[in-house]
Structures are given as structure tokens and as C-alpha cells.
Amino acid sequence: MKKYAFWNNKGGTGKTSLAFQTICSYANDNANKRVLAIDACPQANLYELFLGGIHHKGSDKLLQRQGEPVRATIGGYFQKRLPSPYSAPTFDPVDFLTKPYTYNTNIPGNIDLLCGDPLLELQANAISTLANNQIPGTDTWIAIIDWLNDFLKPLDNNYDIVFIDTNPSFSIYTQIALSAASFLLLPVMADDSSRRAIQNVF
Numbered sequence: 001m002k003k004y005a006f007w008n009n010k011g012g013t014g015k016t017s018l019a020f021q022t023i024c025s026y027a028n029d030n031a032n033k034r035v036l037a038i039d040a041c042p043q044a045n046l047y048e049l050f051l052g053g054i055h056h057k058g059s060d061k062l063l064q065r066q067g068e069p070v071r072a073t074i075g076g077y078f079q080k081r082l083p084s085p086y087s088a089p090t091f092d093p094v095d096f097l098t099k100p101y102t103y104n105t106n107i108p109g110n111i112d113l114l115c116g117d118p119l120l121e122l123q124a125n126a127i128s129t130l131a132n133n134q135i136p137g138t139d140t141w142i143a144i145i146d147w148l149n150d151f152l153k154p155l156d157n158n159y160d161i162v163f164i165d166t167n168p169s170f171s172i173y174t175q176i177a178l179s180a181a182s183f184l185l186l187p188v189m190a191d192d193s194s195r196r197a198i199q200n201v202f
Contacts, residue, residue: 001159002162003180005165005166005185006018009201010168010193016049020165023037023111023163024107024108026161033161034161035108035110035112036111036114037162038113039113040120040167044117047098047115050113065098066115070096072095074096075117075118076117077091077093077151078123086135086140099112100112112159147176148176149179164181186198
């Protein structure tokens, strides 16, 4: 399962738009491949695009998914991890996934999505504190940084490729998202700020 992350710590480089176009184009051109998209951003813009955008009430559909008995978002998964931060609890990752095609038939049917969630910002301080705890015999930072890897492990045979859209920050939830990826796609604009952003990434 190949895993690609889109990230740049400079905002406004077209990261989410490029992620959306890449995911849909790949899924459309490879109808026999199973694609998982992960929106690891509290703004949840990628999710809204998949569910119809402004004109088709994508944000209303996002609120609906957030209100499910199992909060079907990345924030819902992290919420489940907070009481069990250093070892994965029993969970079914499928409970947290959404099939965009059921909400928006313009999206290829071979894409599943782990939705973004503004809850990530509220969870960030608690997650960072857990990552910095000193517990003999436990590498707490590695345990936390592997949360998304723990999520993907049971899905290894379910998908051929994973695309992860991230927040421009280097918050703990962005670190968790980036650590799950094998490849980094770094969108840039032709300006000096983007040049500095590339330096910051390295």
C-alpha cells in the first residue's frame, strides 16, 4: 500500500486543491484500484470538496458525519485513542470511513475517505502532552506518532494507495499524518515565500 502526503508549511500553495484533483484523477484512471483519502486537517476542506463543496452543501454533510454515534472523522478516531494513547484499543477503522460517492455521484466510486475534523485543534494540546510524558519502558512520542499507522494497519489489504492531505502547520496531528506517509508531495508557488518554505521542510 503506497502512501503519499501533501504538505507545505506555507499556506495558499494549492495543496488541498492539488490533493483533490490528484486523488480523483488517479481513481478515475485506475478504476480497479482501491483508494483511501485521509483529510488530516481541521479545516476539513478536502472532505467538503468530496461531498459536494459549497454548491452542494458539503459542509452540512460533514456536520452530519460528525454527529454520528461513532464520530466518522479523523477527530473521532483520535478521540478513541486519547484514553488509550500508547497501545491501540480494539476498533474497526471502517466505522470512521465515508464513501464520498454515496453523497456525491461525481466522485469515483473506488474512493473511501477519512474525514477532516475541527476537533483536531482542540485535541492537539492533549495529544502533545501525552507524547511528551516520561514513562519508563515506553517511547511515548513514537506511540503517539504511530496513531495513523495503527489506523492503517488493519486496512493494509483493503487499499492499493493512500493519499493524505495535511494542515500547513507542523502541529502534532500533522506530524502523525506525515509519519504515516512513504512519499511527500510538496506543492509550491513561484515566489520567494515558497522557496523559504521548501528550506523549512528540509
